Amino acid sequence: MQESELDEAGRISFRVRYAETDQMGRAYHAWYLVWCEMGRSALLRDCGVSYAQLEKQGVFMPVRRAEVRYERPVRYDEVVDVRTSVLRRSPSRLVFVSEITNERGETAARGEVELAVTDASGKITRLPAEIMAALGAAGGEGEEP
Amino acid sequence: MQESELDEAGRISFRVRYAETDQMGRAYHAWYLVWCEMGRSALLRDCGVSYAQLEKQGVFMPVRRAEVRYERPVRYDEVVDVRTSVLRRSPSRLVFVSEITNERGETAARGEVELAVTDASGKITRLPAEIMAALGAAGGEGEEP
Amino acid sequence: MQESELDEAGRISFRVRYAETDQMGRAYHAWYLVWCEMGRSALLRDCGVSYAQLEKQGVFMPVRRAEVRYERPVRYDEVVDVRTSVLRRSPSRLVFVSEITNERGETAARGEVELAVTDASGKITRLPAEIMAALGAAGGEGEEP
Amino acid sequence: MQESELDEAGRISFRVRYAETDQMGRAYHAWYLVWCEMGRSALLRDCGVSYAQLEKQGVFMPVRRAEVRYERPVRYDEVVDVRTSVLRRSPSRLVFVSEITNERGETAARGEVELAVTDASGKITRLPAEIMAALGAAGGEGEEP
Numbered sequence: 221m222q223e224s225e226l227d228e229a230g231r232i233s234f235r236v237r238y239a240e241t242d243q244m245g246r247a248y249h250a251w252y253l254v255w256c257e258m259g260r261s262a263l264l265r266d267c268g269v270s271y272a273q274l275e276k277q278g279v280f281m282p283v284r285r286a287e288v289r290y291e292r293p294v295r296y297d298e299v300v301d302v303r304t305s306v307l308r309r310s311p312s313r314l315v316f317v318s319e320i321t322n323e324r325g326e327t328a329a330r331g332e333v334e335l336a337v338t339d340a341s342g343k344i345t346r347l348p349a350e351i352m353a354a355l356g357a358a359g360g361e362g363e364e365p
Numbered sequence: 366m367q368e369s370e371l372d373e374a375g376r377i378s379f380r381v382r383y384a385e386t387d388q389m390g391r392a393y394h395a396w397y398l399v400w401c402e403m404g405r406s407a408l409l410r411d412c413g414v415s416y417a418q419l420e421k422q423g424v425f426m427p428v429r430r431a432e433v434r435y436e437r438p439v440r441y442d443e444v445v446d447v448r449t450s451v452l453r454r455s456p457s458r459l460v461f462v463s464e465i466t467n468e469r470g471e472t473a474a475r476g477e478v479e480l481a482v483t484d485a486s487g488k489i490t491r492l493p494a495e496i497m498a499a500l501g502a503a504g505g506e507g508e509e510p
Numbered sequence: 511m512q513e514s515e516l517d518e519a520g521r522i523s524f525r526v527r528y529a530e531t532d533q534m535g536r537a538y539h540a541w542y543l544v545w546c547e548m549g550r551s552a553l554l555r556d557c558g559v560s561y562a563q564l565e566k567q568g569v570f571m572p573v574r575r576a577e578v579r580y581e582r583p584v585r586y587d588e589v590v591d592v593r594t595s596v597l598r599r600s601p602s603r604l605v606f607v608s609e610i611t612n613e614r615g616e617t618a619a620r621g622e623v624e625l626a627v628t629d630a631s632g633k634i635t636r637l638p639a640e641i642m643a644a645l646g647a648a649g650g651e652g653e654e655p
Numbered sequence: 656m657q658e659s660e661l662d663e664a665g666r667i668s669f670r671v672r673y674a675e676t677d678q679m680g681r682a683y684h685a686w687y688l689v690w691c692e693m694g695r696s697a698l699l700r701d702c703g704v705s706y707a708q709l710e711k712q713g714v715f716m717p718v719r720r721a722e723v724r725y726e727r728p729v730r731y732d733e734v735v736d737v738r739t740s741v742l743r744r745s746p747s748r749l750v751f752v753s754e755i756t757n758e759r760g761e762t763a764a765r766g767e768v769e770l771a772v773t774d775a776s777g778k779i780t781r782l783p784a785e786i787m788a789a790l791g792a793a794g795g796e797g798e799e800p
Contacts, residue, residue, distance in 0.1 A: 241388040253685035283684040398540035432577040531678040
């Protein structure tokens, strides 16, 4: 991956769907978790990892903890930007952070999501070494012991 | 099943969630398909059939066609009533109809959903005979040839 | 608008979100209605009409009828293409059709959605003449009497 | 309200919808925020407060922060129980906590959601005194200064 592409790794932008609004006239708060998930999928893809493929190999990444801090509402049809990076990583636990900005580039929200690494039965397992290596490019404090 | 219970087979009621509203101040139209699905699950359950169990046995019922006609909006926190019955049935195809009424008992919408019966790979298969028999109590024009 | 741009009016493509999958391992059927809505928003935008702006002017377009025919499932992370056009139009009623194709260009589903044109109170009204004119470029059988 | 009813204030139970599952075969994590919202609506209602009515009076309660810790997955058709109470309250800020349990009574997740109190324009305002008083019965550390 080129440096310039790396800068954009884990960055997506999309328009807020009408379906995502609520009667307060803003995007409903639960959708932000979906946007964070889209950001994680994109980041993995940009690192050369297909989460769809991982699941086919028997590696699953269920959410253990999710937190969102909301600063500014976003509206229908507004173009939202989500930048996702790895905050912390170990072979059996990953923490991602997503910065969500509105059309004017202002912070709309910040989400932090912790994932476990499990097999199909839900038992904790370890990420394959090549995936850990690929994720190294996505930031984070480095590998936990 | 007692006659009086049969009258209520496939009937559910629930409150419209805030998450289901849109900025027009009403329940967003796509949620009605989810409500129809809840109605089908309830109807099957009332007929002694667990759809969750069916899937474990390798029988799946993907949607082939769905149509909703909307007559009156429903609002956040309103108690909505969904009455579902079988409109047509054959061992490999089922058509369900759901009448959605608002808090005042007025028709809000009517949904018609056609399901195929498939195996895990998506290949058309046939509903087990005991399921067909159980569904007989749920209405419908009778078994198609 | 240039001819070549017109060809692409009302065309969007996006990846299926993990949130949109169900335990059958495919996109859940109700999301297709959301995708059709995204298609309509895009078509209007491509015709120079902002639906967000329309609502600010007091013009609303609630759904009256929606129908989707499902042909092939789509999967998580698959790039889906939605092409939307106007099937029929009158100042107080619009019918849109959306063709949804999968990553291999095969038809996944076809949705048809009829919208009413109302004021904020839900009373039927008429689309402003300039909006009707703009929509003329989006196809359809021509203006109904 | 009777003592025995108070015990059940803010308690709801419902079945996991098929729409809420994902391809991992469990309820998708973002829905838990919707369930917490349903719990808050129910708690307010049980305290004699209609959130729908509050909005009509110009009082809105947008989410400022939401956190969910997931312990056990829940499955399609499983009956989920949500018990919600007020953790902290002041006239312009409320923190609710929701305990989500599965069909066997085990903890599935715990959500904590902080709401601001605003007017229609999004400006911070104060909850009417009678609402604060009504919420007193819903628990919490007591009124913040």
